[in-house]
Amino acid sequence: xxxxxxxxxxxxxxxxAGNFMFGGTGSALMLMIAIASYPDTPxxxxxxxxxxxxxxxxxxxxxxxxxxxxxxxxxxxxxxSWMTREASVAALLFPIxxxxxxxxxxxxxxxxxxxxxxxxxxxxxxxxxxxxxxSWRESTTLPLIISTGLVEGxxxxxxxxxxxxxxxxxxxxxxxxxxxxxxxxxxxYRQQLTTAKAxxxxxxxxxxxxxxxxxxxxxxxxxxxxxxxLLSNFTNIFITIASVLAILSGWHMKFTIITRAAQQQxxxxxxxxxxxxxxxxxxxxxxxxxxx
Amino acid sequence: MTRYVMIADLNRCVGCQTxxxxxxxxxxxxxxxxxxxxxDVEWGEYPDVERLFMPVGCQHCSDPPCMxxxxxxxxxxxxxxxxTIDYDLCIGxxxxxVACPYQARYKVDKPHFAxxxxxTETEAKRYDEKRIGVAQKCTFCSDRxxxxxxxxxxxxxxxxxxxxxxxxxxxxxxHFGDIEDENSNVSELLAENSWFQMHEELGTETxxxxxxxxxxxxxxxxx
Numbered sequence: 065x066x067x068x069x070x071x072x073x074x075x076x077x078x079x080x081a082g083n084f085m086f087g088g089t090g091s092a093l094m095l096m097i098a099i100a101s102y103p104d105t106p107x108x109x110x111x112x113x114x115x116x117x118x119x120x121x122x123x124x125x126x127x128x129x130x131x132x133x134x135x136x137x138x139x140x141x142x143x144x145s146w147m148t149r150e151a152s153v154a155a156l157l158f159p160i161x162x163x164x165x166x167x168x169x170x171x172x173x174x175x176x177x178x179x180x181x182x183x184x185x186x187x188x189x190x191x192x193x194x195x196x197x198x199s200w201r202e203s204t205t206l207p208l209i210i211s212t213g214l215v216e217g218x219x220x221x222x223x224x225x226x227x228x229x230x231x232x233x234x235x236x237x238x239x240x241x242x243x244x245x246x247x248x249x250x251x252x253y254r255q256q257l258t259t260a261k262a263x264x265x266x267x268x269x270x271x272x273x274x275x276x277x278x279x280x281x282x283x284x285x286x287x288x289x290x291x292x293x294l295l296s297n298f299t300n301i302f303i304t305i306a307s308v309l310a311i312l313s314g315w316h317m318k319f320t321i322i323t324r325a326a327q328q329q330x331x332x333x334x335x336x337x338x339x340x341x342x343x344x345x346x347x348x349x350x351x352x353x354x355x356x
Numbered sequence: 357m358t359r360y361v362m363i364a365d366l367n368r369c370v371g372c373q374t375x376x377x378x379x380x381x382x383x384x385x386x387x388x389x390x391x392x393x394x395x396d397v398e399w400g401e402y403p404d405v406e407r408l409f410m411p412v413g414c415q416h417c418s419d420p421p422c423m424x425x426x427x428x429x430x431x432x433x434x435x436x437x438x439x440t441i442d443y444d445l446c447i448g449x450x451x452x453x454v455a456c457p458y459q460a461r462y463k464v465d466k467p468h469f470a471x472x473x474x475x476t477e478t479e480a481k482r483y484d485e486k487r488i489g490v491a492q493k494c495t496f497c498s499d500r501x502x503x504x505x506x507x508x509x510x511x512x513x514x515x516x517x518x519x520x521x522x523x524x525x526x527x528x529x530x531h532f533g534d535i536e537d538e539n540s541n542v543s544e545l546l547a548e549n550s551w552f553q554m555h556e557e558l559g560t561e562t563x564x565x566x567x568x569x570x571x572x573x574x575x576x577x578x579x
Contacts, residue, residue, distance in 0.1 A: 066576040068397050075450035075463060130448020130463055130489025137428035137447045147427040147451050194454040195421040195558055264577055329457040331395060331412055333572040334552030341546055341553075343359060343535055344418045344561040348433035355424075 070263040070330030073197060081322035082124030084187055085315040088209065090117025091183035092217025094161060098177020100221060100232060105173050110224055111165030115158060118183065122154060144355050146193055150186035153179055184213045198262040199270070199325050204253040211246040212314040218242055219285075219307035226300050226307075236303065240289045243310060247282040250317070263327035270325050273317065281313025358436045359418075360496060360511060361535045362522070363542050363551075364411040365567040368529035371396055371409030378524030379413075382497060384482035387470050389462045391494035392521045399576040406573065410566070411521070411530060414439060414460040414494035415554065418561035422452035422461065422491075431491070436534075437563045438496045446490035453491060457555050458562075461493045496532070497521075512541050535563075 093114040097106040126132055138151045157179040164172030188209035191200040199205075218239045225231040254270055285306035292302050371394050379385070379392035392413045400406050416439050423431045423439060430446035433439050453461045467488060469475040475483060497519035504510075504517020511517040512533030522530045533542035542565075549567045556562075 066399065066573045068576075068578050069395055069459075070577070071459070073454050075453045080450075125449075128449075130450075130465060131446065134428070134445075134447045137430070137445055138449070139427075140429045140445070141427050144424040145427040145451075147425065147449065151427065190425075190451070193421070193425050194451075195560075196454050196457045196459070200454070326454075328454075328459050329555060329558075330577075331397070331410060331459070332554060333397075333408075333410075333568065334554055334556050334566070335572060336550045336552055336568065336570075338550050339547060340538075340543060341535075341551075341565070345357070346359065346418045346433050346435065346437040347420075348423075349357075349435055 065261045066332050067261075067263065067330040068332065070265070070327045072265070072324070073326045073328055076322055076326070077128065078319070078323060079124045079128035081319045083121040084191075084209070084318045084322055085121065086117045086124070087121030088184055088187055088213035088318065089216040089220060089311065089314070090114050090119075090121065091157075091180040091187075092213040092215075093117060093220045094157070094180030094217070095177045095184075095214075096217045096221040096235070098173050098180070100235065101170075101173060103170050105165060105168040105170055107228075108165050110221075111161055111173075111176075113220075113224070114180070115161055118154060118157065122151075142354070143352050146186050146189040150183060150190060153183045153186055157183060180217075184210055187213070196329050197326050198260065198329060199257055199266045199321060199327070202253070202256050202260060202262075204249065204256045208246070208249040208253045209318070211242060211249045212317060215239065215242045215246050216311045216314045219310040222303055222307045226304055231300075231303065236289055236293060239306070239310070240286065240293065243282050243286045243289070246314075247278065247286070250277055250282070263330065266325045266327045269320060273320050277313055277317050280309055281317070282310075285310045357536055358534045359536045359563065360416070360436050360438055360501065360532065361542055361563040361565060362416075362496065362519070363531040363545055363565045363567060365527075365529040365531070365545075365549075366408050366410060367567060367569055368527045369394065369409040369411060370527050370529075372526060374524045374526050375411060375521035375530060378520045379494070382500075382520035383495070384479070384484070385462075385492075386464050386468060386487075389464060389492065391460075391462075391492070397578070399573040399578065406570070408568075412458065412460070412554075413564075414456075414496075415458050415560065416494075416496060416563035418563065419559060421455040421457065421558075421560060425451045425455040427451065434498070438498050438501075439493075440495065440498070441491055441493065443486040443490050443492075448489040448491065450491065456493075457558050457560065461491050463489070463491055465489055 141148045160172050161176035188206045191205050194200040288302045288306040376393045394409050394411045398407045420439050428445045428447050430442045469479050501511045509517035515523045522532045533540040551565045551567050553562045
């Protein structure tokens, strides 16, 4: 493979990264509180915290766009745009979750939890569709973004339990599993980028955060949570440290992937061909269909 | 039907950047914005060193990733394959910028000019407020092409119906025309020469072909 001038994209900066950091955490928290409270409804503050995180992420994106007062145009292209789909899910999620927690309607909370998961999925697909950035478009981005969101949501749920002194054992088991999945996803993600010959600078940036993501971000929280389970002692301090580490490392990883490990495809000399090419007609000659 | 494409003959290009200057002159782009530019590529190690000049810009893909990701439908595609941007619809989210594998898109957030905040007389006359805060890129000079076709001219043959960069090329390295016409200039050039499309593996089916006669370099990465 040959590649020239693969410079880092600068259009999506800390503001765009904020959407993936806080939106991912908030949407996963919405899912987790829906599971935790089933068949009842969660406390109002917890529901509002989840919505606040998602809202903060979307607000940061709003700060980034060039024409903020045209934001409603974001809904114009559900046929193929994952950004439209993410915004549409958010538009449903907010009123449903809000009404659900205010009026204590379990069905709406369940629906809000599912929408939270869908929001997280849309975020991962936004990155996957970015063909210009080799470190975003690989298939392993999907499990990495989803698993890290779920780790953050579960960790935040556990932190809320500590404040209310009502830890639920299943959430600790779930965090343990999710930490293992996220660690594995991170390893596979880096392997795939190496195999796909991602830009050297991208690999170098990811390599520079590898120790931090793996050890204090995944393995240490895993050990702390595992120790709690082995000792059947849900020591608050261990859970608190593990949760905070898991959240901060997820945010750090996503921030790095969006802003620093985001070298573009670059230019290249392709494989030579001879003869008149087989011409694929422009896709717009066919009516636009809904494409997943 | 018609499918407009551009051809850059890398065996002929001398890297003079006249096309870059012509594009900036034709489209009045801001400093740092180059819808058409020529990159200077080197690879190998002394004494086996190769160098080529490669004109780059929007490749007007048949299956453009920028159009699929655009949440506002601002990025569109004409039946002749030219990829367009509706400045009145674009929200400036830059999703198309990160979706484009050809580094062809730009966004200018606030007005700036060649000599600071004050525009020259020409810049003041040609300043387009609509381009601030939205995505922008090469249009294949579609307004010139359309105006020329209306007059009965042939794009790629008649200068008044051809993109500015093609008209300006001093080495006859840039060509433009209808690839669905088997007898067009571009169809003949592709039939008679070896060529490649950039990042073919991404499935974008570009409307931009490069004539070149050497096998690509392997395992090369330069900044």
